[in-house]
Amino acid sequence: xxxxxxxxxxxxxxxxxxxxxxxxxxxxxxxxxxxxxxxxxxxxxxxxxxxxxxxxxxxxxxxxxxxxxxxxxxxxxxxxxxxxxxxxxxxxxxxxxxxxxxxxxxxxxxxxxxxxxxxxx
Amino acid sequence: xxxxxxxxxxxxxxxxxxxxxxxxxxxxxxxxxxxxxxxxxxxxxxxxxxxxxxxxxxxxxxxxxxxxxxxxxxxxxxxxxxxxxxxxxxxxxxxxxxxxxxxxxxxxxxxxxxxxxxxxxxxxxxxxxxxxxxxxxxxxxxxxxxxxxxxxxxxxxxxxxxxxxxxxxxxxxxxxxxxxxxxxxxxxxxxxxxxxxxxxxxxxxxxxxxxxxxxxxxxxxxxxxxxxxxxxxxxxxxxxxxxxxxxxxxxxxxxxxxxxxxxxxxxxxxxxxxxxxxxxxxxxxxxxxxxxxxxxxxxxxxxxxxxxxxxxxxxxxxxxxxxxxxxxxxxxxxxxxxxxxxxxxxxxxxxxxxxxxxxxxxxxxxxxxxxxxxxxxxxxxxxxxxxxxxxxxxxxxxxxxxxxxxxxxxxxxxxxxxxxxxxxxxxxxxxxxxxxxxxxxxxxxxxxxxxxxxxxxxxxxxxxxxxxxxxxxxxxxxxxxxxxxxxxxxxxxxxxxxxxxxxxxxxxxxxxxxxxxxxxxxxxxxxxxxxxxxxxxxxxxxxxxxxxxxxxxxxxxxxxxxxxxxxxxxxxxxxxxxxxxxxxxxxxxxxxxxxxxxxxxxxxxxxxxxxxxxxxxxxxxxxxxxxxxxxxxxxxxxxxxxxxxxxxxxxxxxxxxxxxxxxxxxxx
Numbered sequence: 001x002x003x004x005x006x007x008x009x010x011x012x013x014x015x016x017x018x019x020x021x022x023x024x025x026x027x028x029x030x031x032x033x034x035x036x037x038x039x040x041x042x043x044x045x046x047x048x049x050x051x052x053x054x055x056x057x058x059x060x061x062x063x064x065x066x067x068x069x070x071x072x073x074x075x076x077x078x079x080x081x082x083x084x085x086x087x088x089x090x091x092x093x094x095x096x097x098x099x100x101x102x103x104x105x106x107x108x109x110x111x112x113x114x115x116x117x118x119x120x121x
Numbered sequence: 122x123x124x125x126x127x128x129x130x131x132x133x134x135x136x137x138x139x140x141x142x143x144x145x146x147x148x149x150x151x152x153x154x155x156x157x158x159x160x161x162x163x164x165x166x167x168x169x170x171x172x173x174x175x176x177x178x179x180x181x182x183x184x185x186x187x188x189x190x191x192x193x194x195x196x197x198x199x200x201x202x203x204x205x206x207x208x209x210x211x212x213x214x215x216x217x218x219x220x221x222x223x224x225x226x227x228x229x230x231x232x233x234x235x236x237x238x239x240x241x242x243x244x245x246x247x248x249x250x251x252x253x254x255x256x257x258x259x260x261x262x263x264x265x266x267x268x269x270x271x272x273x274x275x276x277x278x279x280x281x282x283x284x285x286x287x288x289x290x291x292x293x294x295x296x297x298x299x300x301x302x303x304x305x306x307x308x309x310x311x312x313x314x315x316x317x318x319x320x321x322x323x324x325x326x327x328x329x330x331x332x333x334x335x336x337x338x339x340x341x342x343x344x345x346x347x348x349x350x351x352x353x354x355x356x357x358x359x360x361x362x363x364x365x366x367x368x369x370x371x372x373x374x375x376x377x378x379x380x381x382x383x384x385x386x387x388x389x390x391x392x393x394x395x396x397x398x399x400x401x402x403x404x405x406x407x408x409x410x411x412x413x414x415x416x417x418x419x420x421x422x423x424x425x426x427x428x429x430x431x432x433x434x435x436x437x438x439x440x441x442x443x444x445x446x447x448x449x450x451x452x453x454x455x456x457x458x459x460x461x462x463x464x465x466x467x468x469x470x471x472x473x474x475x476x477x478x479x480x481x482x483x484x485x486x487x488x489x490x491x492x493x494x495x496x497x498x499x500x501x502x503x504x505x506x507x508x509x510x511x512x513x514x515x516x517x518x519x520x521x522x523x524x525x526x527x528x529x530x531x532x533x534x535x536x537x538x539x540x541x542x543x544x545x546x547x548x549x550x551x552x553x554x555x556x557x558x559x560x561x562x563x564x565x566x567x568x569x570x571x572x573x574x575x576x577x578x579x580x581x582x583x584x585x586x587x588x589x590x591x592x593x594x595x596x597x598x599x600x601x602x603x604x605x606x607x608x609x610x611x612x613x614x615x616x617x618x619x620x621x622x623x624x625x626x627x628x629x630x631x632x633x634x635x636x637x638x639x640x641x642x643x644x645x646x647x648x649x650x651x652x653x654x655x656x657x658x659x660x661x662x663x664x665x666x667x668x669x670x671x672x673x674x675x676x677x678x679x680x681x682x683x684x685x686x687x688x689x690x691x692x693x694x695x696x697x698x699x700x701x702x703x704x705x706x707x708x709x710x711x712x713x714x715x716x717x718x719x720x721x722x723x724x725x726x727x728x729x730x731x732x733x734x735x736x737x738x739x740x741x742x743x744x745x746x747x748x749x750x751x752x753x754x755x756x757x758x759x760x761x762x763x764x765x766x767x768x769x770x771x772x773x774x775x776x777x778x779x780x781x782x783x784x785x786x787x788x789x
Binding site: 082084087088090091094095100101103110113114117 | 305306308309312313316335337362364
C-alpha cells in the first residue's frame with residue numbers, strides 16, 4: 001500500500017509541485033494544509049505516514065507545528081521544506097524532531113531520496 | 122584491556138622493528154651482495170614477519186613476505202644474483218609492508234593493493250628478465266589512507282576527561298564525513314551529522330565545531346572524534362545513510378582503556394591464552410627485560426620533580442640557623458638532584474632512533490639524482506630527551522635533503538673539481554657540556570653567499586645597501602630567513618616550500634640553536650645544539666633594576682667584574698678586551714626596555730658583567746648584581762604571553778617570588 005502524505009505549505013504552487021513529485025514517486029496525498037494550525041488538525045484526523053512541512057506560514061509556523069505534531073505522535077515523520085537562507089530555522093526544526101529537510105526549488109530525485117530514506121529504516 | 126588489541130600492539134611493535142632491520146640489512150646487502158650472513162639475516166626477518174602476519178590472519182602481508190622470502194631463498198641458493206634491480210624490488214616490498222601495517226593500524230584491515238607488485242615478484246621468481254622496468258613506487262593516494270587525526274586532536278585535559286569516561290568496550294573513532302559537492306544548506310546537513318553522531322556515541326570533538334557548522338564556516342568535510350561501543354561498520358553505515366554524505370572514512374584510534382585494576386577472570390584467562398599463542402608463533406623473538414611506559418607518565422613525573430625542587434629552594438630560602446636544618450637541606454638537595462637526574466635518564470633515548478631512517482633516504486635520493494653519496498653516521502648512541510627526539514626528525518631530514526640536493530655535486534662535476542666522485546655526508550651527534558650537538562656536514566659545493574645576497578635582495582629581505590655592510594656570517598644566515606629558498610626551481614627533493622626557516626623555528630621551539638658554516642667548493646656544515654633537558658636547568662640569578670632574573674648557565678661563558686677604565690669606545694659602542702677578543706657591552710636594563718636612566722654603570726667602581734655565548738658571538742651583559750647559581754624549573758609564561766622579546770619563561774625562586782628567565786640568545 002502506498003504511503004499517505006500530508007502536504008503543508010501556504011503557497012498552492014508549492015503544494016502542487018511537491019504533490020506531483022510525490023505522486024510520481026508512488027505516494028498518496030491524503031491532505032493539504034495552508035497553515036501550521038490546520039496541519040495539526042489534519043494530522044490528528046488523517047494520521048498520515050508522512051508530513052512535508054513548510055517553514056514560514058501564517059497563523060502558526062512550521063517549527064511550532066512540528067513540535068505540536070510530535071507531542072501528539074512522537075513517531076511522526078516530518079520533512080521540512082526550506083528555502084535557501086532559512087538554515088537556522090531548519091536546524092531548530094531538526095532539533096525539535098523533524099527527520100530531514102528538502103530545499104526549494106524542489107528537485108524530484110532529492111525529494112524522493114529524502115522521503116524514501118525515512119521508510120527504509 | 123582487549124586481548125586482541127594487546128596482541129595487535131605487540132604485532133605492530135615487533136613488525137616495526139623487523140621492518141627497520143630489513144631496511145638496514147637490505148642496504149648492507151647492496152654493498153655486500155655476496156655476504157651470506159646478511160642474506161640470512163634478511164631472510165630470517167622476512168620469515169618472522171611472515172609468521173606473525175599469518176598468525177594474525179593478514180593475508181596480503183603473508184603473501185608479500187612469502188614471495189620476498191622466495192626470492193631471498195633463490196639468492197641464498199645462488200640461483201639468483203643480487204643486482205640493483207633486485208635491491209630496488211626488495212625495497213619496494215618493504216615500503217608495501219609498511220603501507221599494509223599502516224592500513225591495519227588505521228583501519229584494522231589491509232587496504233593497499235599489492236597484486237601488481239606480487240605478479241612482478243612472481244615474474245622475477247620465474248626468471249622473466251623482461252620485467253626489469255622501473256618499479257612503481259607505492260604511494261599513498263587513497264583518500265582512505267590520509268591521516269586526518271590531527272584535525273581533531275585533543276588537548277591533554279580533554280584526553281583525561283574522555284579517557285576517564287571510556288569503558289573497555291569503547292573505541293575512539295576518528296571520522297571524516299565528506300559532503301557532496303552539490304549539498305544544499307550545508308550547515309543543516311552538518312548539524313544532522315553531529316546529531317546522528319551524538320546518537321551513536323559520545324561526541325568528543327568535531328572540527329568544525331557546532332557553532333562553526335551552524336555558521337556554515339567549513340569546507341566539504343566534517344571531522345569527528347566519536348567514542349562509541351558500536352562497531353565501525355555500523356557507524357559507517359549510519360553516517361553514510363544521511364543524504365548528501367558522499368563518503369565516510371573511519372580510522373579507529375589505538376587507544377584502549379588500559380590498566381583498569383579489575384580484570385575479569387574470563388578476560389585474564391584468554392589473555393594468558395593469547396600470550397601463549399603469541400609465544401608459539403614468535404618463538405625466536407627476544408623480549409628485552411624492559412618496561413614500556415607512556416611518555417605522559419614521565420612528563421608528569423618530571424613536573425612533580427620540578428614542584429619538589431621549587432619547594433626545596435623555598436625551604437633553603439628560610440636559612441634557619443640550625444644544624445638539623447642544614448643537615449636536612451643537604452640531604453634533600455642530594456635526593457632531589459638524584460631524582461631529577463634519574464627521571465632525565467629514563468626519558469633519554471638514543472638519537473639513533475631517528476638517524477637510522479636516513480641511510481635509506483640518502484640511498485633513494487642519490488639514486489634519483491644520479492649522485493654518489495656516502496652517509497657516515499657517528500654518535501648514534503648519544504642520548505637525548507625523548508620529547509626532543511620526536512621533533513628533530515623533520516628538521517634533520519630537511520637539512521640532509523638539502524645537502525643531497527644542493528650540496529653534493531654530480532660525480533662528473535666533482536671529478537672536474539678534483540674531488541672524489543663519491544660525496545660524503547657526515548651526520549654526527551655528541552654531548553658537549555649540558556648540550557647535545559648534532560652536525561650535518563657535507564663535502565659538496567658549499568653555499569654561494571653572493572647568490573644568497575642576490576636572492577635576498579630580489580626577495581626584498583634586505584636592501585643592496587644593507588648587503589654591502591653585511592659580514593659573511595650574516596649573509597649565510599639569510600638562508601634561515603622566512604620566505605628564502607636558494608633553489609632556483611622547486612625540486613621534489615628539498616624545495617617543497619618549507620625552507621630553512623622552518624628548521625630554525627623547530628629547533629628554537631626546542632630551546633636550541635642552529636648555525637651554518639660553509640666554504641665555497643669545500644662544503645657546508647649545519648650545527649644544531651640542544652639543551653639536554655627542557656624542564657630544569659642551572660641558572661645564574663642576577664639583579665636588574667631591583668628585580669631578580671635568571672640566566673641559564675648554558676649560555677654563560679664567564680662572569681667578570683669590570684673597572685670603568687677598562688671600557689673602550691669603538692664606534693660609539695662600549696667594549697672590553699678579553700683575552701684579545703673584543704666583546705661589546707650591552708646594558709641589560711636597556712635590552713629589557715626598563716624605564717630607568719641608562720649608562721649609570723659608568724660611575725660604578727666595579728661593573729658586574731655576564732659574558733654570554735650565542736654561537737660564535739660573545740657579548741657582555743651588564744647587570745646590577747650577581748646573586749648565586751641555582752637550579753631552576755622553567756615554566757612557560759602561558760599562551761597569552763608567548764614571544765615576549767628577551768624573556769623565555771619564568772621560575773619560582775626561594776622566597777616564592779617569580780623570576781623571569783632571560784632569553785639571552787636574542788640579546789647576543
